[in-house]
Amino acid sequence: MVPPRSRVLLACLLAGARGASLSGLEAAADADALAMRLADTLAMQLSAALRTPPTTAVNETENCTNETIPWLQIGFAMDCTGSTGAYLASLKTTVGNLAAQLSASVTTLQMAFLCYRDEGDVSPPRYEWAVHPNPLAHWFTDSVQLQAAIAPFYSTGGGDSPEDNAGAMGQMLHNNPWDPSAVKVLIVISKDRDSQRTPYQTDALQCTLMQDIRAAGINLILGHLDTSTTSSMLWDSTYKPTLPWRGCYADPSDPHQLKEIQFSGVTATEFSALLIEEICDTITTVPEDPTAVGDPHLVNMLGEHFDIMRAGRYKLLHISRDADKRDLLLAASADVVRYGHSCDDMYFTAINITGQWSFGHKNTTFVAGAAPPKTSTGWVDFGAVSLKVVHGRTVKATPYLNFFAGRVQHAGYSAGGLLGDGDHTKAETPDEECQNHMSLLSSSSVLR
Numbered sequence: 001m002v003p004p005r006s007r008v009l010l011a012c013l014l015a016g017a018r019g020a021s022l023s024g025l026e027a028a029a030d031a032d033a034l035a036m037r038l039a040d041t042l043a044m045q046l047s048a049a050l051r052t053p054p055t056t057a058v059n060e061t062e063n064c065t066n067e068t069i070p071w072l073q074i075g076f077a078m079d080c081t082g083s084t085g086a087y088l089a090s091l092k093t094t095v096g097n098l099a100a101q102l103s104a105s106v107t108t109l110q111m112a113f114l115c116y117r118d119e120g121d122v123s124p125p126r127y128e129w130a131v132h133p134n135p136l137a138h139w140f141t142d143s144v145q146l147q148a149a150i151a152p153f154y155s156t157g158g159g160d161s162p163e164d165n166a167g168a169m170g171q172m173l174h175n176n177p178w179d180p181s182a183v184k185v186l187i188v189i190s191k192d193r194d195s196q197r198t199p200y201q202t203d204a205l206q207c208t209l210m211q212d213i214r215a216a217g218i219n220l221i222l223g224h225l226d227t228s229t230t231s232s233m234l235w236d237s238t239y240k241p242t243l244p245w246r247g248c249y250a251d252p253s254d255p256h257q258l259k260e261i262q263f264s265g266v267t268a269t270e271f272s273a274l275l276i277e278e279i280c281d282t283i284t285t286v287p288e289d290p291t292a293v294g295d296p297h298l299v300n301m302l303g304e305h306f307d308i309m310r311a312g313r314y315k316l317l318h319i320s321r322d323a324d325k326r327d328l329l330l331a332a333s334a335d336v337v338r339y340g341h342s343c344d345d346m347y348f349t350a351i352n353i354t355g356q357w358s359f360g361h362k363n364t365t366f367v368a369g370a371a372p373p374k375t376s377t378g379w380v381d382f383g384a385v386s387l388k389v390v391h392g393r394t395v396k397a398t399p400y401l402n403f404f405a406g407r408v409q410h411a412g413y414s415a416g417g418l419l420g421d422g423d424h425t426k427a428e429t430p431d432e433e434c435q436n437h438m439s440l441l442s443s444s445s446v447l448r
Contacts, residue, residue, distance in 0.1 A: 069283060071108045071182035073139065074098075077168040079190035079225070080115035080128065085155040087189070087225060088115070090268035091275075092150055098276050099143035110139035111146055112176050115153050116168040119197045126164065127171050128153065138176040162193040165233055166200035166209060169220070173213055180297030181305040183283055186213065187275070189223035189263075192231045207248035208393060210258070211375055214249050215392050215402040217291065219282050222260035223275065234260045248376075290405040290419035292316060296336065296348055300419050301408045308346055310431040311338045314418055317405060319355070319385065321416035329413060330355040330382050332403065339398050347400035357383030366391075369399035379404075384411040 076095070078088055095111055102109055113130035120126075130149040132140060140146035165188055178184050200206045213220050222233050229235065234246055249258040261278055263271050292298045296308050308314065317332040335350040353364040363377065371391035379386045386406035393399055408415050416422045 069102075069106045069183055071110075071179060072102065072106045072283060073110045073112075073176075073178060073182045073184050074279065075112045075114070075172045075176065075186045077114045077116060077165075077172050077186070077188045079117075079163050079165070079168075079192070080124070080153065080155045081117055081157045081163060081191070082155055084189075084191055084225060086268045087263070087271055088153065088155050090272045091189070092147060092153070094272040094275055095146055095150075096143045097272065098279065101276060101280070108141065108182075109143075110141055110182075111143065112139055112172070113146060113150050114168060114171060114175075115150075116164055116171070117157050118164045118195055119167075121157050124154075124156065127168070129175070162195040162231075163190050164197045165190050165194040166206050167197050169213065170200060170209055173209070173216065173218070178216055178218060180217065180307065184216070184218040185221065185279060185282055186218050187221045187223060187279070188233070189225065190233060191225040193233060193235055203244040206244045207375065210245055210248040211390055212392055215390055217297070220249060220258055221278060221282060222258070223263055224260050225263050227264040232260060232262075234258070290317075290408050292334070292348065292403040292419060296334075296346060296400075296402075298418055298424070300421065300424070301415060302421055304424075306424050306428045308336050308418075308427045309429060309434065310427065311336050311346060314427060315422065316351075316403060316417050316419045317385075317408070318416035318420065318422070319357075319408075319411060319413050321414040321420065321422075328355040330357040330385055332387065332405075332417070332419075334401070334403065339394075347394075347398070348403065349400065351389055351401055351403055353382065353387065355382075357385070366401055368401050379406060384413075 076091065078084070078091055080088055095113070099109060099111075115124070115128040117124065117126050117128075130140065130146060130153075132138065132149070133145065140149070169186070169188055172186050172188075194200075194206070196202070196206070200209055210220075224232050226232075246258050261274065263274065266274065290299060290301050297305070298308065299305050313333055313335050315331065315333050317330060318328070319330040320327075323329065331354045333352050333354075334348045336346050337349045339345045339347060347368070349368045351366045353361070358364050361380070361382065363380075366377075366389045368391065375391040377387075377389045379388050385408055388404040388406075390402040390404070391399065392402055403419075405419055408420065414421075418424050418427060
């Protein structure tokens with residue numbers, strides 16, 4: 001047992017640390033009584049403090065990351081049915097607080113905002129976008145403009161859960177032009193599970209949606225507002241073997257998994273602080289592994305971003321850089337084909353993996369459109385390097401391939417090819433036909 005005088009000293013020290021008031025305690029007749037009363041006061045204050053989670057002040061302008069990010073795009077999709085009103089109001093102010101915190105580290109910050117409801121909702125509509133004053137602009141670079149655009153938004157409807165969460169993701173993926181060179185974050189906040197509405201009414205269609213989001217390099221974050229675990233957006237992915245979301249967004253061996261923040265029971269102020277903290281954590285841990293996705297956008301091992309602008313066969317990886325065919329450890333090549341008449345519409349249609357590290361692997365050749373029963377190979381180890389091939393489809397159902405490479409920088413050998421440190425000047429230079437086409441378009445714009 002702690003002696004009375006020691007208890008007084010300990011209590012006073014704690015009072016100084018906690019800022020406890022000593023008024024009314026001075027009249028205590030003896031040290032033991034004083035210690036007991038002071039300890040009771042401190043216990044009540046400490047209990048209250050523990051019940052209240054620490055929050056970030058809404059006017060805080062401290063930079064949330066020490067890294068410099070040239071370009072950041074953040075899309076907010078919010079379930080705006082009736083019971084989410086307090087969180088919608090908080091999110092309206094959060095965009096301004098977030099812009100203030102990122103101002104010192106992000107050169108260009110672009111944000112978009114979507115309120116969504118469910119099929120059949122018409123007033124307000126199923127998808128309600130924050131419309132930019134400039135009809136040609138999709139993204140807001142001015143947080144004050146964005147806050148003005150979303151100020152009239154309100155929560156209404158509901159009572160017919162689940163909600164159209166996948167539909168909102170599809171809108172966010174296809175409505176705004178995500179830039180391949182930007183760090184991209186999509187935040188979807190809902191109080192309920194997905195309703196599997198058209199055009200994402202099956203697990204297979206939702207799986208393709210998740211793969212397309214990941215292939216576009218978009219970091220997807222889910223936010224759950226309800227206290228029921230069964231209303232979580234990831235409930236199906238956790239408790240069903242089909243894994244329509246979590247398993248399709250990332251292979252189990254992939255370190256960058258789909259996650260859902262649980263906002264259950266937090267106040268609107270705490271909601272804002274937790275959301276900003278999660279965004280800051282996400283943008284400071286964005287993977288920069290070599291990737292070749294979309295039509296096609298590449299990031300090499302040096303962190304350089306570029307696009308392939310002409311059709312042909314390309315060497316994606318060559319390890320080691322100067323090895324001949326006999327000594328080659330690993331190589332990956334890809335066929336790039338132009339679909340349609342647009343010079344921008346180039347896609348990978350075939351990928352072939354060769355070299356000593358590929359020996360013994362059953363699947364080393366991949367063709368777009370031929371993906372049963374799985375659309376992703378998952379991460380597969382080829383010697384010291386991990387590779388992944390993912391099948392995707394455009395909005396017009398055109399098949400294409402995405403290619404990911406992990407641990408290339410730590411393989412212990414030099415790496416050539418477009419995803420290594422190879423020269424990409426020719427690949428990103430349009431062929432003569434496209435140069436002439438773009439020249440005509442430029443001249444036409446000048447004439448107008």
